[in-house]
Amino acid sequence: MRQKILIGIGLIAAGLLLRNIWLMLTNLPDEAFQGAIFRIIFFHVPAAFTAFLCFFASLISGIAYLRTQNLKWDAFSVSVTEVGLAFGAANLITGMIWARIIWGIWWTWDWRLTSMLLCWLLYAGYLVLRRAVEEPTERARLSAVMSILSFAVVPFVFFSIKWFRTQHPQPVLYGQGKMDTGYRAMLYGNWVPLLLFAIILIAVRMEQERRQRELDALRREIHAF
Amino acid sequence: MTRFLRQMFTIAAKDLRSELRTKEAVNASLSFALVILLLFSFAFDPTSDMTREISGGLLWLVFAFAGVLVLNRSFARELNNDCLDALISSPVPGPALFLGKAIANYVLLLGIECVCLPIFGIFYNIHWTGQPAWLALVMLLGTWGMTVVGTVFSALTVNMRLRELMLPMLVYPIMIPCLMASMQLTTPLLASEPISGDMLAWVRLLVGFDIIFTALAVTLIDTVLVG
Numbered sequence: 001m002r003q004k005i006l007i008g009i010g011l012i013a014a015g016l017l018l019r020n021i022w023l024m025l026t027n028l029p030d031e032a033f034q035g036a037i038f039r040i041i042f043f044h045v046p047a048a049f050t051a052f053l054c055f056f057a058s059l060i061s062g063i064a065y066l067r068t069q070n071l072k073w074d075a076f077s078v079s080v081t082e083v084g085l086a087f088g089a090a091n092l093i094t095g096m097i098w099a100r101i102i103w104g105i106w107w108t109w110d111w112r113l114t115s116m117l118l119c120w121l122l123y124a125g126y127l128v129l130r131r132a133v134e135e136p137t138e139r140a141r142l143s144a145v146m147s148i149l150s151f152a153v154v155p156f157v158f159f160s161i162k163w164f165r166t167q168h169p170q171p172v173l174y175g176q177g178k179m180d181t182g183y184r185a186m187l188y189g190n191w192v193p194l195l196l197f198a199i200i201l202i203a204v205r206m207e208q209e210r211r212q213r214e215l216d217a218l219r220r221e222i223h224a225f
Numbered sequence: 226m227t228r229f230l231r232q233m234f235t236i237a238a239k240d241l242r243s244e245l246r247t248k249e250a251v252n253a254s255l256s257f258a259l260v261i262l263l264l265f266s267f268a269f270d271p272t273s274d275m276t277r278e279i280s281g282g283l284l285w286l287v288f289a290f291a292g293v294l295v296l297n298r299s300f301a302r303e304l305n306n307d308c309l310d311a312l313i314s315s316p317v318p319g320p321a322l323f324l325g326k327a328i329a330n331y332v333l334l335l336g337i338e339c340v341c342l343p344i345f346g347i348f349y350n351i352h353w354t355g356q357p358a359w360l361a362l363v364m365l366l367g368t369w370g371m372t373v374v375g376t377v378f379s380a381l382t383v384n385m386r387l388r389e390l391m392l393p394m395l396v397y398p399i400m401i402p403c404l405m406a407s408m409q410l411t412t413p414l415l416a417s418e419p420i421s422g423d424m425l426a427w428v429r430l431l432v433g434f435d436i437i438f439t440a441l442a443v444t445l446i447d448t449v450l451v452g
C-alpha cells in the first residue's frame with residue numbers, strides 16, 4: 001500500500017514536471033536581458049526552498065528526538081538532511097550553470113553563493129558526524145544537537161547578506177521584487193513537483209533506516225547467543 | 226547562584242592550573258601559530274600594501290587555527306583515568322562545567338592572541354596600536370564566539386573516532402559568521418581607522434552570535450554530556 005502511494009505521488013510529480021517544462025519552453029517568453037537561460041531559475045529557486053525546508057525539518061525532528069527519545073525521529077532527521085543536501089547541490093549546480101552563461105564564470109565569492117555553500121558544508125558535516133558514532137542512541141543524540149546548532153547559524157548567514165556587497169541578482173520574490181506574475185506562478189508551480197519528489201526520496205530513505213534498525217536488532221540477537 | 230559561580234570558577238581554575246603546569250596545548254598552539262605566520266609569508270609578498278588590506282583575515286586565521294588546538298584538548302584532557310565521568314557525576318551541574326571550561330579556554334586563547342598580535346605586527350609591518358580599545362573589544366567578542374562554539378564541539382566530539390579531525394571539520398563552518406565579522410572589523414582597525422556607521426552592524430552580529438550560541442550551548446550541554 002505504502003509503495004503504491006509513493007508510486008502514485010511519483011507519477012503526479014513526473015506529470016506536473018513534464019507539463020511545467022512544456023509550458024516553460026513553449027508558453028513563457030524569454031526574459032528581456034538574460035534570454036533562454038533564465039528558465040533555470042524555475043529549478044534553482046525551488047531547489048533552494050526545498051533544501052531549506054528539509055534543513056528546517058531536520059531541526060524540528062532533532063528537537064523531537066531529544067524530547068521523545070524515539071529513534072524514528074532520528075531516521076526522519078537523517079533522511080531529510082540527505083535529501084536537503086541533494087537539493088542544495090541542485091541549487092548550487094544550477095546556479096553555477098547560470099553563472100557560467102550570464103557572468104562568464106562558474107563561481108564567484110559573492111556572499112549569497114558562499115552562504116549556500118556554507119549551509120551545504122554544515123549539513124555535510126552532520127552526515128560525517130553520524131559516521132563517527134557507532135552507538136545508535138548516542139548517534140541520534142549528538143546529531144540532533146548538531147542539527148540544532150547548524151540551523152542556529154543559518155539566520156546569521158542570511159542576515160549578513162544584507163551587509164555584504166553582493167553580485168548575485170537581487171531577490172525577486174520579496175522586498176522590491178519585480179518578477180512578472182507569469183514567471184512567479186511558474187516558479188511556485190514548479191516547486192510542487194520538486195517537493196513531491198523530495199517527499200518520495202525521504203520516504204524511501206526512512207524505509208532504509210527502518211530496515212537498518214531491524215538488521216541491527218537481529219544482529220544483536222544473534223550475538224547474544 | 227553564588228554556588229553556581231563558585232563551581233564554574235573552580236572548574237576554570239582547575240583547567241587553567243593543569244594547562245599552565247603542563248603547557249602542552251599552549252606550547253603546541255603558539256608554535257603552530259608561528260608556523261602559520263611563516264607559511265603566510267610564502268603565499269604573497271609580505272611587504273606589499275596588499276598585506277594591509279587582508280591583515281584582519283590573516284590574523285583571525287592564525288587565531289582560529291591555533292585556537293582549535295587548545296579547544297581540542299579541553300574535553301579530551303579529561304579522558305585519561307575516566308576524569309570526564311568523574312566530572313559528570315560530580316555535583317557540578319553541566320552548565321557550570323561547560324562555562325568553567327569555556328572560561329579557561331577563553332583565557333588561554335586570549336593569552337595566545339596577545340602573544341601572536343605583536344609578532345604579527347613585527348613580521349608584517351602592521352601598526353596594530355592605532356585603535357587599542359576597539360581592537361580589544363573585537364578580540365574579546367570574537368574570541369568568546371570561537372571559544373563557546375569550540376568548547377561545545379569539544380564536548381560533542383570527545384568520544385568519537387578521529388576526534389582530532391572531526392573537531393575542525395565541524396567547528397569552522399559554524400564559526401564562520403563570527404570569524405567573518407571579526408575579520409571585517411579588524412582590517413580597518415589595523416589601519417588605525419575607527420569603527421563607525423555601517424561597520425557597527427558587524428559588532429552587533431558578533432554580540433548576537435555570542436549571546437545566541439552561549440545560550441544554546443548552556444541549554445544543550447547536558448544533552449551532549451549525559452543524554
